[in-house]
Amino acid sequence: MNLLRILPLACLLAAGAVQAQSAGECPLLPGDSGLSWKAMAGDDFVFCKALQEDGGEVFAVTISKDSPFEPKRSDRAEEAMIDGHEMRWYRGEIASAPQAQVRETLIKLDDGRVAHISLRANSEAELTSALQQAQALRFRGLQLSSN
DSSP: OOHHHHHHHHHHHHHHHHHHHHHHTSOBOOTTSOOEEEEEEOSSEEEEEEEOTTSOEEEEEEEESOOSOOOOGGGEEEEEEETTEEEEEEEEOOTTOTTOEEEEEEEEBTTSOEEEEEEEESSHHHHHHHHHHHHTOBOTTSOBOOO
């Protein structure tokens, strides 16, 4: 066999294994959502993007020891439940897209890490749909803290 043909294939398989392993650390998506994870892992984090079939991002989840996101009381928005635990969404903004509706939240996991969930929508309908899908996440082995 030609080594030059095998090497690129081996690299693709290894990259796929890393992505699959990373996606395994992502929370469970709602079964009927049509979404899939695109994941990337580092030494102390996993970044998961929930994508539609056409490749459009619906929301993202970063699981790490800490998060640069610091919720501010003045930015409080919707109250909700994720995986059976009460939480609150916070409004955000993007300077280059002032019309975008941005929501973020932090979820404390039992293992001491946090899940930072963020989403961006271009309309009320998109926002409602993205919030519903994010709120249907299940953190399986990444149990939420009751704090």
